[in-house]
Amino acid sequence: MLAVNFRDPAHPEAGGAEQHLAEILLEAVRRGHRVTWLATAFPGAAPEAHDRGMRIVRRGAWWNFNLVVPGVLRREFSSPRPDLVIEDINKVPCLTPWWTRSPVAVIIPHLFGFTAFREASLPVALYVMLLEALIPSVYARSRFVVISESTRDDLVHRGVPRERIAVVHCGLDHEVHRPDPATPKSARPTLVFVGRLRRYKGLDWVIRALPAVRARVPDARLQVIGDGPHRAHLERQARAAGVSGAVDFLGFRPLTEKVRCVREAWALVQPSPKEGWGLTVVEAGACGTAVVAADSPGLRDSVRRGETGLLVPFGDEAALADALARVLEDRALRERLADAGVEWAARFHWPECAARSLDALLAGAGRH
Structure with missing residues (x-):
């Protein structure tokens, strides 16, 4: 079995x-x-490594991986060829059915579509959209596993038959992500963001809304956990908005520290215009933390509207500021969302996700 994924x-x-x-x-x-x-x-x-029984082969770089894959499959994985190729389309498709005679099954967290223009230059965004447009024809014999109904609907809209798509929601590590009575909420009204600092993640929207939040909740602060190429821009934006003293850019943090910050926060904010599922919002719910998120594909699947979190039209600064301020001002609302989040998260388990996903992928190759 050969899996193909950028990382x-x-x-x-x-x-x-x-x-x-x-x-x-x-x-x-x-x-x-x-x-x-x-x-x-x-x-x-290292060019090759082993991880928990898996062989890891590293070739090419982030910017040319999809161009390197054809040659790698031909030189290194054609004799003998894999019984099954699993392509995880997590950046751009590598179009593996063109380069291998093995059956190909596909995992798609989400496709970029027009959100590519938020992250990349015009030529690169057009290139991404062109490659995504090829998916229905190139993978015409493949079965797909997706992690949300939103991604399924996107594929159907693009021309992939619904019956070839299995929706399997992500799991959760409940030993790590759980409430901890020994970790109280922060004394100061605290929002937390967890994720990569890239343009398409939407954190600039949160920073634009933060002055209005602090007008209602003067002590409110935002903790940013994660790093990426957009960090310097976001730091400049916070200074220009006059909220640099209320935004803590913490960078990457060890898992235990990240979970502690999520538990201590009054709410987690997830402002992305598009996600595959939104694992961080379910993890926050499992930790007993309320959620405010964009009403966008993926997040509207992982957040139960008004029950485990508040959903806000993407890009609406006034609506986002109001939702964040409401959660910070209303303890009863926060606790209701948090309690429902714990209950909602309890249904998601990695062993079940892995087993169902693998069954669906193997079925596409006629194997079980």
């Missing part, structure tokens, strides 16, 4: 998509499959 779990920018794929592949290892994960190289990484 492997050791990559410095590995996130929820890599965790999701790893859980599925580790289930395959437990069932006795030989698993290889083809990903990009990164500074300091």
Whole structure:
């Protein structure tokens, strides 16, 4: 079994998509499959490694991986060829059915669509959209596993038959993400954001709304956990908005510290215009923290509107400021959202997600 994804779990920018794929592949290892994960190289990484029974092969770089994959499949994975190729389309499609005679199954967290223009230059965004437009024809014989109804609907709209798409929601590590009575909420009204600092993640929208939030809740602060190429811009934006003293850019943090910050926060904010599922909002709910999120694809699947969190039209600064201020001002609302979040998160488990996802992927190759 060969999995193709831009990053492997050791990559410095590995996130929820890599965790999701790893859980599925580790289930395959437990069932006795030989698993290889083809990903990009990164500074300091060995060209090959092993991780929990999986062979990791690193070729190319983040900017040319999809162009390198055809040659790698031809040179290194054609004799013998894999019984199944699993392509995780997490950046742009590598169009693997063109380059291998093996059956191909596909995992898609989400497609960029027009959100590509929020992150990339015009030529690159057009390139991404062109590659995504090829998916229905290039993967015409493939089965798809997606992590939300929103992604399924996107694929159907693009021309992929609904019957070839299985929706399997992400799991959760309940040993890590759970309420902890020994960790009280912060004494100061605190919002937390967890994620990569990239333009398309929407954190600039939160910073624009923060002055209006502080007009109602003067002590409110925002903790930003994560890093990325957009950090310097966001720091300048916070200074220009006069809220730099209320925004703490904490960078990457160890898992235990990140979970502690989420538990202490009064609410987690997730402002992305598009997600595959929104694992961070479910993790926050599991930790007993209320959520305010964009009413966008993926997040409207992982947040139960008005029950586990408040959903706000993406880009509406006044609506976002009002929702954040409401949650910070109203303790009863926060606690109601938090309690419902714990209950909602309890239904998601990685072993079930991995088993159901792998079954669907293997069915596409006629194997079980």
